[in-house]
Amino acid sequence: xxxxxxxxxxxxxxxxxxxxxxxxxxxxxxxxxxxxxxxxxxxxxxxxxxxxxxxxxxxxxxxxxxxxxxxxxxxxxxxxxxxxxxxxxxxxxxxxxxxxxxxxxxxxxxxxxxxxxxxxxxxxxxxxxxxxxxxxxxxxxxxxxxxxxxxxxxxxxxxxxxxxxxxxxxxxxxxxxxxxxxxxxxxxxxxxxxxxxxxxxxxxxxxxxxxxxxxxxxxxxxxxxxxxxxxxxxxxxxxxxxxxxxxxxxxxxxxxxxxxxxxxxxxxxxxxxxxxxxxxxxxxxxxxxxxxxxxxxxxxxxxxxxxxxxxxxxxxxxxxxxxxxx
Numbered sequence: 001x002x003x004x005x006x007x008x009x010x011x012x013x014x015x016x017x018x019x020x021x022x023x024x025x026x027x028x029x030x031x032x033x034x035x036x037x038x039x040x041x042x043x044x045x046x047x048x049x050x051x052x053x054x055x056x057x058x059x060x061x062x063x064x065x066x067x068x069x070x071x072x073x074x075x076x077x078x079x080x081x082x083x084x085x086x087x088x089x090x091x092x093x094x095x096x097x098x099x100x101x102x103x104x105x106x107x108x109x110x111x112x113x114x115x116x117x118x119x120x121x122x123x124x125x126x127x128x129x130x131x132x133x134x135x136x137x138x139x140x141x142x143x144x145x146x147x148x149x150x151x152x153x154x155x156x157x158x159x160x161x162x163x164x165x166x167x168x169x170x171x172x173x174x175x176x177x178x179x180x181x182x183x184x185x186x187x188x189x190x191x192x193x194x195x196x197x198x199x200x201x202x203x204x205x206x207x208x209x210x211x212x213x214x215x216x217x218x219x220x221x222x223x224x225x226x227x228x229x230x231x232x233x234x235x236x237x238x239x240x241x242x243x244x245x246x247x248x249x250x251x252x253x254x255x256x257x258x259x260x261x262x263x264x265x266x267x268x269x270x271x272x273x274x275x276x277x278x279x280x281x282x283x284x285x286x287x288x289x290x291x292x293x294x295x296x297x298x299x300x301x302x303x304x305x306x307x308x309x310x311x312x313x314x315x316x317x318x319x320x321x322x323x324x325x326x
Contacts, residue, residue, distance in 0.1 A: 026266035029089055030063040037068050037082050038094045039075030045291065049255060050094040052287050053124055056278040057271075065092075075099030076110060079258075083117035087262035092271065093118065095258045098166060101310040105318050106164050115311070120303040121257035121268055122275035125293040128228040128252050129170055130212040130238065132221040133204040134197060142224045142244035145204075149180035156182040159193035159205040164324070167206045169317040170227060170251050174206070176320055177246045184321070197221060208253070209234045210292035227251045234292055251313065254296070256303055272300050 036054050040046040047069060054065035070078035079099050085091035095118070104114045112118075131142065137156070139145035149156050160168035163186050175182060185202050187193040190211055196202045198220045207215075209232060215221040225239050226232050229250035241249040257275055259268060278284050279297040288295050298306065317323075 026089075026264050026270075029267050029270055030061055032090065033063055034061070034065045034089070035068050035091050036065050036094050037070050037078045037091065039070060039072075039078035039096065039099055041071045042069050046094070046096055046255065048291060049125060049288065049293060052284060052291075053094065053257075053275075053278070056281055056284040057274045060274045060277055061270075067094075074103055074107070076103060076107065076112075079103075079114065079118065080110070080112045082258065083112040083114075083260055085260050087260040087264075089259065089263055089267035089271065091260065092121070093258040094124075095256050097252070097254045097310060100256075100258070100307060101254070102164065102166065102169060102314045102318075104311050105315040106323065115308070117261050118258040119261050119263060119268065119300070120307055121259055121300055122272045123254060123256045123296045123298040123303045123306060124275060125255045125288060126228060126252040126296045127208055127254065127293045128226040128232045128235075129167065129206040130209055130216075130226055130235065131174075131204060131206055131224045131241075132197070132212050132215060133224060134200045134202070135219075135222050136200045137203050137222075139224065140222070142239070142241060142246075145224060146178045146180060146245065149178070149182055153181040154183060156180075156203040157185050158182050159190075159197055159202040160184060160186050161190040161193070162186050162188060164318070166253050169314055169321065169323065170206050172317040172321040172323075173251055173313060174227075174241070174246075174249070176316070177241075177249050208292060228294075233294055234289060254306075254310070255293075256307070268300055 036050060038047050038050040051067055054067050058065045070081055075096060075098060079093060082091055082093040100114050133139060139148050158171050167190060190207055193205055197205055216223045223238055225241050225244050226235060227241055229240060229242055231240055257271060276297045279295050285295050
């Protein structure tokens with residue numbers, strides 16, 4: 001009996017020391033540089049946004065955040081690597097909707113489980129898509145477009161950056177919400193569709209603000225609205241789909257911070273506090289705005305709910321369209 005009691009006491013003491021050690025580690029976090037994994041190549045829009053985040057957060061954390069690019073497989077190579085990293089706050093993921101929103105809905109044989117192996121820290125950016133139509137389309141606003149499409153099923157066409165892309169699947173959600181039938185014309189990237197959009201070979205496309213607005217300002221295309229619930233700071237004159245007759249429509253490309261499952265809550269909260277802080281940093285906000293993105297922030301819990309809803313939306317779009325990973 002005494003031996004058992006002594007063993008129990010030793011176990012409790014060991015646990016107390018381990019807990020104290022963990023608390024000590026988290027209270028001084030970070031003590032060394034942090035690696036931020038970016039799942040796309042150097043120089044792309046995700047990379048540029050990630051580096052702006054790393055620079056801004058480093059200033060508050062007091063330690064550098066070093067960007068490491070690990071592209072491939074739609075972002076899943078880098079995301080998987082982070083999911084298997086030590087859960088100590090020194091390897092974090094700059095995640096995107098393509099990898100962690102569309103990916104879980106589109107890819108059925110991933111070697112990791114994004115919703116179990118990664119923990120959301122906070123939302124960083126939202127990138128609204130703009131619906132642009134060729135001026136030949138007889139619609140000055142979203143309501144008129146929907147009415148025309150309903151009266152002429154299958155007559156209108158929409159371009160996308162490829163099967164399973166955000167532009168493709170967001171339009172599928174638009175078709176569901178509006179109850180319309182428009183024909184999908186996939187391209188190999190958004191830029192490849194521009195000539196056919198301008199010439200009228202294709203009726204419309206959901207495009208990012210940086211790519212859409214030059215065409216609109218040049219009179220080559222007409223903008224009808226943005227897909228996010230709130231108007232974009234980069235195009236405040238454009239109404240939202242929700243304002244224009246689709247009250248529940250709220251879709252965006254987004255980025256956010258993730259850590260491996262098992263990361264201590266204190267570290268998650270410390271990182272989240274930095275994501276919230278930089279969202280009100282004028283220099284950082286101006287830099288992000290210049291890239292056509294909207295700065296965002298959230299609690300870890302709200303971001304978790306956001307991501308789960310996003311995956312559900314893309315799952316519905318994929319089932320409706322029959323899209324498969326290429």
